[in-house]
Amino acid sequence: MRILFCLFFAFLSFSTFAKDTLENVMARMKPAQAISINYQEIRKLGLLSETWKGTGTFYAVLPDVMLKEQQSPEKEIMGIKGAQLYYYHPGNDQKHQAELEDEDAVSFQVAAFKGLMNGDLAFLKNRYSLDFKTTNKDWQLRLTPRQNTDSETNTTVIMRGLPEQVANKLELLLADGDRTEYTLTPSTQGAAVKTKVQQLLTLLEAPE
Amino acid sequence: MTHSGKIKGVFLLVLSALVLLAVTTTHFKTDISAFFIAGDNAEEILLASEIQSGTLSRRTILSIGSLEKKPPSQSFVKQFSQSLKAIPGVTDVWKADETRDAVKALETLHLPYAAQLYSRNPEAELNTLFNPQGLVDRAAGLKQALLSPQAAIVKKVALHDPLLLALNGFKSQFASLQATQKTVQPYANLILETTYSGMDVPEQTRIQKEIQRLFAEQTKASNPDGLSYQLEMTGVPIFAAATQNMIQADVQFISTFSTVVLAVLFFWIFRSFSVFFWVSCLLVAVLTVSVLVTDLLFGSIHGIAMAIGGTLAGICVDYPLHALVHAQAVESQYRAKAIISLWPGMLLGGVTTLIGYLALSFSGYPGFQQVAVFAATGILVALLLTRYVLPHLITGITKTYNHEHFTLVWIKFCTRFRPALLSIVLVLAGISAYTLSELHWLEDLQQLTPELDYLKVKDAEIRSRMLSIEPGRFVLVSAGDTESALQKAEQVYQRLDQVKAKGELGEYFGLYPWILSQQQQSYNAQLLTQQLTPSLLKQWQTALLTNGLSVEHLGQFHYAAKQNLSLQQVLQSPIGHLLDNQIIIKPEQTLIIIWLTEHQPEALQSALADLPHVQYFSQRDLLNKLSVSYQKRSQLLLLLGLSAILLVLFIRYRSLWKALETLAPALLSMLILLGIWALSGMPLSFLHLVGFLMVIAICTDYGIFYQENPDGNIRLTYQSIFVSMLTNIGAFGCLNFVNTSTLKTLALCVMYGLILGFLLCPIMIKHDWKQDQPES
Secondary structure, three states: OHHHHHHHHHHHHHHHHOOOOHHHHHHHHOOOOOEEEEEEEEEEOOOEOOOEEEEEEEEEEOOOEEEEEEEEOOOEEEEEEOOEEEEEEOOOOEEEEEEOOOOOHHHHHHHHHHHHHOOOHHHHHHHEEEEEEEOOOOEEEEEEEOOOOOOOOOEEEEEEEOOOOOEEEEEEEEOOOOEEEEEEEEEEEOHHHHHHHHHHHHHHHOOO | OOHHHHHHHHHHHHHHHHHHHHHHHOOEEOOHHHHHOOOOOHHHHHHHHHHHHOHHHHEEEEEEEEOOOOOOOHHHHHHHHHHHHOOOOEEEEEEOOOOHHHHHHHHHHHHHHHHHHOOOOHHHHHHHHOOHHHHHHHHHHHHHHHOOOOHHHHHHHHHHOOOOOOHHHHHHHHHHHHHHOOOOOOOEEEEEEEOOOOOOHHHHHHHHHHHHHHHHHHHHHOOOOOOOEEEEEEOHHHHHHHHHHHHHHHHHHHHHHHHHHHHHHHHHHHOOHHHHHHHHHHHHHHHHHHHHHHHHHHOOEEHHHHHHHHHOHHHHOHHHHHHHHHHHOOOHHHHHHHHHHHHHHHHHHHHHHHHHHHHHHOOOOHHHHHHHHHHHHHHHHHHHHHHHOHHHHOOOOOOOOOOOOOHHHHHHHHHHOHHHHHHHHHHHHHHHHHHHHHOOEOOOHHHHOHHHHHHHHHHHHHHHOOOOOOOOEEEEEEEOOHHHHHHHHHHHHHHHHHHHHOOOEOOEEOOOOOOOOHHHHHHHHHHHHHHOOHHHHHHHHHHHHHOOEOHHHHOOOOOOOOOOOOHHHHHHOOOHHHHOOOEEEOOOOEEEEEEEOOEOHHHHHHHHOOOOOEEEEEHHHHHHHHHHHHHHHHHHHHHHHHHHHHHHHHHHHOOHHHHHHHHHHHHHHHHHHHHHHHHHOOOEOHHHHHHHHHHHHHHHHHHHHHHHOOOOOHHHHHHHHHHHHHHHHHHHHHHHHOOOHHHHHHHHHHHHHHHHHHHHHHHHOOOOHHHOOOOO
């Protein structure tokens, strides 16, 4: 009997995670309002002798503002607003601003994130081949660039999440083996995030 | 057919052939700068030619914005720039703030030459870097760069050049660009380069129309953001097209309007359309031969030379008009004789006019040499046609002579009150001479074309959306060959760094980091190789370890000595087009242009003063300096011309008094006119000089005719002067209705001068009534 119950609940839970399709994962990913997500970052780069670790917060105000505020090991802010890329390193007092070019590595990754955050499946399918998998433990979406010969932009993006949950892992794999992994924890939403984003943008846009 | 009938037939036939020849073979130019710009030294001449036909002249700036003041989408700009590249005659289109090409150049071209190009000041650079702390700092910087958004490019550089030497120059270049770039603007600016010179107006107009068409098509077809896009353009091709269109419209207007005005005048004066027809034919013959001769001698004729030369028609028409008035007063069998009796006076008038125009040709304005040839030919042809052809063209005209012409009233009034009138004129002349010191010259040539102000405003607006480089002011370095020019430029960079450090210069953009002289490259490589010792390598590896960087991948130096990077390699690479507005290479000379942002001109001038063949250069100042030097020369030549005219008159009359008396109406009308100008506070330009010259030339003719009074009938002579004055005023009066303010200025000057000259003849030249022959 007990086994039967177990089997029954197992079936129920299977039917629950079976609901995770690419479409509804994408719909779930799209925030209804301004959102912030805390992250832990791990980078394994060929030119570094040891793994690099960082922490911070991502902010997104759709459709076209995304910010990454790194808190450790040192403060650093990177932001995208429309086609503009901003970078600020308070420690070195370094500030850059540039227009994103379609072909460069950063804008290639930014375009992927924007596509994911905005749930723009058509755009993503145009640039990447999408491989969506579910298991009883999680779902995984793998974006592999289509016909890309340029190693700079040949970045595979992997997102993972628990069943019926938003993504909690983000992985970037470069053609040369360099790898970046983010562990994501949703933080706050709404007006407070919007205010914070505005503060950060003001800081980034202010002349040196 | 009568003898005169045959001559008329032959004349019309030859005239038709000449017109056909002129229309089919003449090469016209409309480039306004070619008319005015030449330059006093080799650098300026080369630069002037670049302004006229070089790369800079072939570029149009296209600024795409939107009514909503939002930046246009990248895809829209990209698609538009792709379609622009397909226009025949367009060589390239790129974004004004393009840095991608520069990054690509760094990767593909400059990376292997890191040892050669790492610094303009290698000792200081290596001293800072090659010590334990310097190396640790560099390794920390490398790590930060590898974790930054620029990681992709840094990774590529670091594998070949772990010390990131290749990035040194580029870092400062990008920092300078960053500092001078405007904050985010709602515009995308494109540079479009054509194979055709900016002054090739027909081709540039075609390209501009095609740009507008493509833009309209694309905004209609795809508008991803729903914005209302707008396109604005500026650059030499835009100015050239606008100027030519304006001049063309004016020329069409003048040719139609003045023909009607002259036809009405002729009918009113001579009561005959055939007179108008034949005089017009003579004028067409004069202008056609002048065009052909000028084209033959110069290979082309400039539109402005033709316009100024065309006003010569006003002088040339005087000869047939004098002849006509005198000939029409007698029966047809005496007309040839009447015209022959005028010949010495006409010839003298022709010679004095010629002297004036020849003087003008030495003023320095390249276009005025054409004007002088045009005028000399015209005067000669007009004289010969009046003397040998005109008598046969007017055989059928009925005799008309107005005994009581109203001009007689003025002659009699002047005779009666001559002392009083003379006193008034002399007082006026005295006042005018006194006010001459108040005269001032136009200091800025741009003020000559206020009707193009809307383009200048647009130009300033569009340029302000781009880098804050001052487009017309820069440092000019020149040398006999490219290597020497690069070496000299490197000396200049050091001086500019000092000025920058004092805060008197924002930024400057030279040829570094793209290229250094071969001498500097070899020195850099040699110095680096000497200092790359095994112990230094060990220190570097320690620094890498300290910062958690891979010794395996970054722990070796690969700065083996190799050949230097050549300028040719750079110019042939994709970034070549970024540099061709900075270097001009000719077989005998190389010019390097160093662009500047906001700066203090005096500080730069004094910092560069002791460097030979280096000058702080302002395009506008050059034009205005040239203008001033032309004006000074023109004044001197005008005075020399006047002296020569006086000498010719003295030779003719054997009396200095009589020569002065003959010249007086012309001289005084000019003097009084100058006085009025001085009192009005309006500035004088070279165009006024042309106007004064024409006033002197025509009024001297009036004086000669009045003085010579060839057939002993002063009423008839003055009547003929009146007729010529009236037709001239009619022709010049038309210029008052055109758009080009320069032509209006010329018209105003000449009209008032001629009226004054005409009125002054009976006052200044004493007439002996006893010598007047009884009227026939």
